Amino acid sequence: xxxxxxxxxxxxxxxxxxxxxxxxxxxxxxxxxxxxxxxxxxxxxxxxxxxxxxxxxxxxxxxxxxxxxxxxxxxxxxxxxxxxxxxxxxxxxxxxxxxxxxxxxxxxxxxxxxxxxxxxxxxxxxxxxxxxxxxxxxxxxxxxxxxxxxxxxxxxxxxxxxxxxxxxxxxxxxxxxxxxxxxxxxxxxxxxxxxxxxxxxxxxxxxxxxxxxxxxxxxxxxxxxxxxxxxxxxxxxxxxxxxxxxxxxxxxxxxxxxxxxxxxxxxxxxxxxxxxxxxxxxxxxxxxxxxxxxx
Amino acid sequence: xxxxxxxxxxxxxxxxxxxxxxxxxxxxxxxxxxxxxxxxxxxxxxxxxxxxxxxxxxxxxxxxxxxxxxxxxxxxxxxxxxxxxxxxxxxxxxxxxxxxxxxxxxxxxxxxxxxxxxxxxxxxxxxxxxxxxxxxxxxxxxxxxxxxxxxxxxxxxxxxxxxxxxxxxxxxxxxxxxxxxxxxxxxxxxxxxxxxxxxxxxxxxxxxxxxxxxxxxxxxxxxxxxxxxxxxxxxxxxxxxxxxxxxxxxxxxxxxxxxxxxxxxxxxxxxxxxxxxxxxxxxxxxxxxxxxxxxxxxxxxxxxxxxxxxxxxxxxxxxxxxxxxxxxxxxxxxxxxxxxxxxxxxxxxxxxxxxxxxxxxxxxxx
Numbered sequence: 001x002x003x004x005x006x007x008x009x010x011x012x013x014x015x016x017x018x019x020x021x022x023x024x025x026x027x028x029x030x031x032x033x034x035x036x037x038x039x040x041x042x043x044x045x046x047x048x049x050x051x052x053x054x055x056x057x058x059x060x061x062x063x064x065x066x067x068x069x070x071x072x073x074x075x076x077x078x079x080x081x082x083x084x085x086x087x088x089x090x091x092x093x094x095x096x097x098x099x100x101x102x103x104x105x106x107x108x109x110x111x112x113x114x115x116x117x118x119x120x121x122x123x124x125x126x127x128x129x130x131x132x133x134x135x136x137x138x139x140x141x142x143x144x145x146x147x148x149x150x151x152x153x154x155x156x157x158x159x160x161x162x163x164x165x166x167x168x169x170x171x172x173x174x175x176x177x178x179x180x181x182x183x184x185x186x187x188x189x190x191x192x193x194x195x196x197x198x199x200x201x202x203x204x205x206x207x208x209x210x211x212x213x214x215x216x217x218x219x220x221x222x223x224x225x226x227x228x229x230x231x232x233x234x235x236x237x238x239x240x241x242x243x244x245x246x247x248x249x250x251x252x253x254x255x256x257x258x259x260x261x262x263x264x265x266x267x268x269x270x271x272x273x274x275x276x277x278x279x280x281x282x283x284x285x286x287x288x289x290x291x292x293x294x295x
Numbered sequence: 296x297x298x299x300x301x302x303x304x305x306x307x308x309x310x311x312x313x314x315x316x317x318x319x320x321x322x323x324x325x326x327x328x329x330x331x332x333x334x335x336x337x338x339x340x341x342x343x344x345x346x347x348x349x350x351x352x353x354x355x356x357x358x359x360x361x362x363x364x365x366x367x368x369x370x371x372x373x374x375x376x377x378x379x380x381x382x383x384x385x386x387x388x389x390x391x392x393x394x395x396x397x398x399x400x401x402x403x404x405x406x407x408x409x410x411x412x413x414x415x416x417x418x419x420x421x422x423x424x425x426x427x428x429x430x431x432x433x434x435x436x437x438x439x440x441x442x443x444x445x446x447x448x449x450x451x452x453x454x455x456x457x458x459x460x461x462x463x464x465x466x467x468x469x470x471x472x473x474x475x476x477x478x479x480x481x482x483x484x485x486x487x488x489x490x491x492x493x494x495x496x497x498x499x500x501x502x503x504x505x506x507x508x509x510x511x512x513x514x515x516x517x518x519x520x521x522x523x524x525x526x527x528x529x530x531x532x533x534x535x536x537x538x539x540x541x542x543x544x545x546x547x548x549x550x551x552x553x554x555x556x557x558x559x560x561x562x563x564x565x566x567x568x569x570x571x572x573x574x575x576x577x578x579x580x581x582x583x584x585x586x587x588x589x590x591x592x593x594x595x596x597x598x599x600x601x602x603x604x605x606x607x608x609x610x611x612x613x614x615x616x617x618x619x620x621x622x623x624x625x626x627x628x629x630x631x632x633x634x635x636x637x638x639x640x641x642x643x644x645x646x647x648x649x650x651x652x653x654x655x656x657x658x659x660x661x
Binding site for chain 2: 155230272
């Protein structure tokens with residue numbers, strides 16, 4: 001019964017939508033690549049039949065819109081046919097971006113939790129700092145990214161850390177805001193009960209507030225991990241970094257290698273899906289271990 | 296009941312002030328008398344806040360002493376960048392501690408001050424960030440190319456208004472506004488369609504949820520290749536970035552009306568459209584505004600980052616990336632300040648509109 005409804009309400013509609021996206025994609029490939037192909041044919045003095053022409057629009061080396069199978073072939077070639085640690089491998093570039101993301105995400109989460117604990121316990125911090133955290137979310141923080149990268153490289157820090165710092169910057173806001181909500185989520189009754197046990201603030205934090213905040217923690221970590229991946233990718237743009245998904249995007253856009261750009265985009269999406277899924281799975285395990293009913 | 300009511304901020308402040316007495320004058324151009332004036336102000340604030348005074352009087356003393364001392368300390372840096380000594384920073388720390396004490400008093404006894412205090416406290420925090428930034432950067436002589444002081448940024452904002460306005464016009468008025476409206480509207484319309492056809496919603500919701508987590512910013516190079524260097528490509532990036540949050544939130548919002556209310560609409564024999572317009576769309580408004588708020592930030596980010604991939608020689612993202620390369624950091628900070636103001640105003644306008652539209656929502660109840 002449940003399996004049947006899963007297929008009917010999840011797999012089938014989602015599959016249809018994904019198939020429709022691929023179909024629309026193919027439908028756009030021909031008209032978008034046609035003008036350039038016609039140009040090529042005219043210059044070469046070739047007149048091709050409609051069928052030949054259609055095939056040609058889907059096999060250009062630098063198409064305006066690459067066909068899905070071209071992107072798939074590029075992905076296949078750059079992940080499975082080369083050694084994972086070679087400079088041509090997308091796995092290598094994904095790993096470079098992923099390592100910056102993870103470091104930044106870990107620092108951002110730690111910072112966000114620390115700020116949230118401070119805000120919950122110090123009223124002055126709550127009144128003065130929290131409004132600024134919320135305001136800062138309305139600011140396009142990414143604008144600061146090039147500056148951080150260039151500044152840090154001018155004082156001799158390059159590589160992983162500057163990118164990770166941008167990730168930290170992007171990911172600590174959601175965690176801080178979510179955790180403030182989470183740490184304040186326990187019932188007044190429960191807080192009063194801790195008081196009747198004459199629990200110290202530390203004990204209340206450890207035994208009541210932190211466990212109660214776990215659903216908020218994982219929900220905001222999902223947002224934060226996606227944000228830190230964006231931070232890491234954007235962090236690779238300004239200096240023309242030599243490795244990472246962002247540098248692949250930039251190089252592809254310089255040389256109009258659209259197939260490479262799409263392949264890098266898909267690599268980035270796969271990393272994002274893996275990260276969000278990982279956070280989700282850990283969140284589920286934690287909530288089951290804490291005694292939540294299995295859904 | 297004694298006359299004294301010690302608190303740790305004032306005690307520490309007192310210690311720091313006493314230490315700063317050993318290092319008068321504080322900077323190369325600051326004369327002894329103004330240094331002693333700073334110390335006198337700090338002593339007044341530290342001792343005044345430990346006396347059992349009325350809250351209003353204590354607040355007044357703390358405002359005058361902390362901000363007055365800070366103003367004198369910053370004034371003492373004129374033509375004396377990088378010459379501040381340890382006493383200077385001890386004085387600064389003492390003033391900052393008094394500022395903290397002021398915030399504590401305001402947030403503790405601030406209930407009778409109401410909304411005034413809820414605006415005053417964050418404002419004071421912002422002022423103190425600027426004061427510390429200015430005093431530390433200029434006091435220690437941090438190189439201009441690393442971090443310009445706020446005063447230099449303010450000067451830059453006023454002297455290059457025309458450049459800032461041109462960038463604002465290019466990035467915000469053309470790319471962001473167009474992309475934001477088209478992207479949000481398309482997301483909304485597709486969500487209404489998805490609501491009509493359950494199958495579409497079942498398929499789109501997981502895809503949309505996943506897409507919201509993807510680094511959509513990566514489509515920027517593709518859009519630049521397709522739509523050229525001008526604002527159209529940036530608007531396209533913004534459309535792509537804002538579409539999915541709107542789609543997902545609107546679908547979730549349309550499903551949020553309660554079963555009871557829907558049954559009521561059914562007993563009124565209302566048509567699908569009536570139920571949509573009179574019940575489910577109003578119920579979805581908080582979700583839609585949530586998406587609009589998320590999109591306001593995403594739109595600015597999308598337009599600015601897309602300009603890193605190629606642009607005509609105008610635009611906020613273009614200015615930031617080129618001026619960083621030329622080490623004109625005051626210009627970069629001026630653009631960031633502009634982006635911050637635009638982002639906050641955008642968000643604030645949406646928040647006001649939300650309050651007007653969803654006045655019935657429990658979160659606005661008093």
